[in-house]
Each structure stands twice: as C-alpha cells, then as structure tokens.
Amino acid sequence: MGSSKPTIVVDAMGGDFAPANEVAGSILGLQESQNAFSIVLVGKEEEIQKHLRGAEIAGLPISVVNAPEVITMEDSPTAALKQKKDSSLAVGMNLHKEGKADAFVSAGNTGAVLSASTLILGRVKGVSRPTIGAFFPTEKGVCLLVDAGTNVDCRPQHLYEFAVMGSIYAKKIFKYDNPLVGLLNVGEEESKGNEVVRDAYKLLKASRLNFAGNVEGRDVLTGRIQVVVCDGFVGNAILKFAESVPSFLKARLKSYAEKNILRKGMLGLVRGTLKAVFKEMDYEEYGGVPVLGVNGVSIIGHGTSTPKAIKNMILKAAELATADINKHIEQTLADSVTHRALAGDTISMPAHP
C-alpha cells in the first residue's frame, strides 16, 4: 500500500485444486497485466514453492508467506476461523487488514471467507450486513443479483443497503452510467409482496437510486435491470436454479434427439452450439464475486476455479483495489440517512445488524 501498484494476497490453499491452480492463475495474472500488481501467495510454503519451481517466474513480482493450516470446504466457517489461526485464510486476510496488501482472493470455503472478511476486515461504516451477489449474463450486459445467499433473513434496511452497494458496484466496475435497480417481488404493483418487501420499496422509492420499482424473476435475464435486490434465500434459489439449466437442457435435447434418426444427427451440432453459448457466460469470466460492505477488497471464487478463473479473480481484485468503492458506499449510506431525516421518513433503521 502507498505504492502505486497494488499488492494482492492469493489464498493459495483455497480451491479444490490448490495450490496448483492458484499458482498458475497468479502467474497468468501477472503476465497478462504486465506486472501491474504484485502477488503474495499465502499457504503451505513448501507446496507452493514446489509449484513455483516448475514455472517460469523470473522477473515476476511474486512472493510467498507461509501459513501451515488449511481451512477445508467441510469446516464450519466460524469455528474454523477460531481454531485455525495459522490458516492461509486467516494469515492472508490479516496481511490485508494490516495494510501489507490491498486485496484478498480465495477460491476456498465461501462461508469461511465471508466470515473472515467480516470479522477481520470489519464492516464499512453504515453497512449492517456485508453481502455477496451473483452475476447473471443477460440478453444484453450483466445483471447483479444481490444478495445471492449470504443473508437469508432480511429487514427492509438490509435490502436497501444491498441496493446501494450493488448500484455502486455496477457503476464502478460494470461501468453502467446510472444502474437501474429493481426490487424482486411477485408482481409489479407497489402493494405486492410481504411486509419486508413493501417497506423496502418505500426506502428505495425515497432514495436517490435509479429505482425501477418492483421486478419479477423474469427480469433478471432481460438486461433491462442492472441490479436486482432480494434476500439471500430467494437469491440463492434463483442462482442455483439458473446453474442447473445447462444440464437440464442437455438432458432434454438428448431425449428429444433419441426420438428419430434425423434429430440424432443434429444433436452434436446443437449441443456444441449451446455449449459454446454457455461457455461465453461461464463463471470463469466473471472473476469471482466480491464481498460487498467490508473494509477492504475480498473476492470469493468457485472451489473448482481453473487457473483462468483465478487469474480473472486477481485482475478483478486489482481493479477493485483502486476503485475506492467502499468510500462511495459509506458516503451514499451517510447521505441517505440525512436525506431521510430531512424527508421525515418513518421507516426505522434497524437497532442492531
């Protein structure tokens, strides 16, 4: 920190193919960016060095910090953090916390990375609950669905904060001028939904966000809305459902083709095309998802992240490290408190997060 080039901590023990993919992805990231940042690989030093020795890393700003413990995908997030203080996750996140790095990247246990981000880095002022969103490719551009599973029970204020964080992210990272924010509901009318959503509607309507009103599940993929806000229970259901569509289509295509020989001949072609289309919108391209609302930059990736996916996570982290998103979130939330006080808004803020 302080230097113009950011330093990125990579949790070398995070993913299912750690540390091989973490090392390979780090090297790819440095090569592609022409050393626009430096990388600290955190984890079992010997294992990491073994992989580095086999690679061409001469001249690359890459270093290793030893962390002998590993948090696995099966570990309970909060327990693991307490018990494994020498894990790559804890050691790496603390490097970021202490200012020795500007961002943190992991393909490890999502719950544990989220906990570590919140507990070690702390929350941005004004944020009740940090959140993780999901990116959906749409008919045109990207849609950020937030929350995607982090907070299963939400109050109106939480949904409002998700909208603020999502909107700033969409603006700064996706470069949308004035992202359109929709509140996920069962219909478009203001009176629809449950009490939480109706109150969230009021908060969003009174805010300075570019609020599109209520939207429905069908609006996620159209590209009309850039940020769709919902609680993590609903967001997770949609995300998981969406992830199952390619394999469903593959199976339906197969059974369709089996009904006659002509169709069978076309099956390979149709499948190949669909596969290519889905490939275009693969998670690898998105470079993981950020934990929004924590004091720092923390990116979480899929456990199965390939070197390419790790590389994209690192590039995203480097971008976020210089984008100052958290300052904007803090400022916007502070402004909205003033704005509401002036407007005499009657919806109370949560007493505790």
Place this chain on the structure above:
Amino acid sequence: MGSSKPTIVVDAMGGDFAPANEVAGSILGLQESQNAFSIVLVGKEEEIQKHLRGAEIAGLPISVVNAPEVITMEDSPTAALKQKKDSSLAVGMNLHKEGKADAFVSAGNTGAVLSASTLILGRVKGVSRPTIGAFFPTEKGVCLLVDAGTNVDCRPQHLYEFAVMGSIYAKKIFKYDNPLVGLLNVGEEESKGNEVVRDAYKLLKASRLNFAGNVEGRDVLTGRIQVVVCDGFVGNAILKFAESVPSFLKARLKSYAEKNILRKGMLGLVRGTLKAVFKEMDYEEYGGVPVLGVNGVSIIGHGTSTPKAIKNMILKAAELATADINKHIEQTLADSVTHRALAGDTISMPAHP
C-alpha cells in the same frame, strides 16, 4: 353429480381469447374423450351461442348457462367477486358449489379464480391456506413446485400442508408411487435457512411423507424430487425466472451466431431444435394448474390459453373430479395431527389461517 359421468363448468369468458378458445377447447375435449363428461359453458349466452352455431356440436353433451358480467384481468380479485355477482366466474363456481357440476375450469384472472375457489367452495378440512403449484418439466418426469405465488408469507404449518397436498397430487395425478418431497432451502444441512424453514423441516421429518430433506434451486429440474415445497415468494421468483429462459437463450444464440457466417448458417437449425424442445414442455400440455385445498375441483389456466390448452384443462378437471384428492388431503392432515400428538411434537399449529 350422482351420474357416473362428471359435469365440467367452463368459464367461457375467462381467457384473452374468450369465448372463442373456450368453446373450441370444450368441443375438442368432448371429441377426444368421446363424451366421457358433459360441459356447461358459463358466460354471455349470445356470444357463446354464436361460436357454437359455427361448430359441429351435434350429439355433444354441451349446454350453456347465461352470466352477463365478466371479470377482467385488470379487476381486483376480491372486489370483482363482490361487485360482479353475475359474472361467469361467480355463476360458474356456484354451479359447482351447489353440486350441479363436479369441476370448474377458467383461463381468467388468476387471483379472482383463486379467491372464488376459496370463498365459494371453501377450504378442505385441515387446510389453512389453499395453494397453487407450478409444474416443471425435468430431466425425467415432472416436478411440482408448491407454492408458486399464492402465499407470499408462510408459517411452517403452511409449508407442511403444501407438502401434503403436493404429494397427494403427484401420487394421484402424476402416478408417482411414493413421491419424494424436498424442502427448498439454501443448503442441504438441517441447520440451514431461516426459522420458518427450519421448523418446517422438523414437521416434514416427523411426518409420514417421503421426505428427502432440504433441497436447493438446482434440484427442481433434475427429476430426482417430485414435489418441491417453498413459500409463494420464492416459488414465484423461480417460476418467472424459468419462464424467461427460452427468450434469453434465443437472444444469446442470436448474438453468438452474429459473430461469424458459419454460425449464422446453423442458427436456424439450432433455434428450431430448441424451440421444439421447449414446445415439448409447453404449458399447453399440462392442462392448467389446480387450486389445491379447496372443496371441489378448480383449474386455472394461462390467459393466453389456446383451444388445445383449454381442452387439456378440461381433461385434467374430469380426471380430478373422480380422483377424490380432497378426501385424501383431509385424511392425511387429520392423521398427522394424531401422529404429532402421539409423538409429543412441540411445534404448535397456527391459531388461525
């Protein structure tokens, strides 16, 4: 009633193409079933007769009951029922209530049909809240997602009742021997989710249903689970999202193909195949969705229902009219109260629905 052949009331003014499609669908239904039931078309008599005069209906057991008022798609469900007592919906549902018909079918205003079903027919004993599910084609067979938008706020007991109704429907109509019931959640562990879902888990685990435990959004389309239970907020989000997938894929295919001439040549073929695959799982084939938990048989269809869709709704209604599903629902819910009392279950029943 009393005779061996059921009588089906068709709301002739319900859908967007009423009464043309309703009349045509009724005739198709009688022809296909070889007059296995009789049909009463309810609505503006003159308009209906005009359509009947143009058709070949000699020998078909079809009659008309006049109802001069029409509930439109824009009408508020409860207000419309109070104000339009001579609507085809109110008159037709009352014919069913009075035992002059054994089932009711409408492609009209979903909210109004649901209200009329609940208010006029009444609830099955033991059912707190009637519900509407949605059918999803899967990799293998059909999955019933229940609730699909009717009840946006649910208590554990409501989710339990949805599971009972869905399970009986899947058994009697889809002919699944022992339908596997999953509780939609954000993860498979018993501890996952919010309080409502965790308590619903306990109810389901202690029940005699074939309970698969928690399932995720990705399990809807696999075919592994036959009944997925969730509140109507989540169910509606998934349903609407799913409905948007075909148009999303069409758009992505187009943009994929535009990138080179070879791909462009294949576009028609790939699209045609996908269209055929989606056609296989079209709503037309499912014959509408039943209102579960009301004292009678009430089937709701899409506003845009074609004659074929109306026909399938009528065939479904005739099947339901003889399936005695409500008796099974009542019996199962009564049994579960006894079962729980014996087991000393501590989860309380709702004081009021």
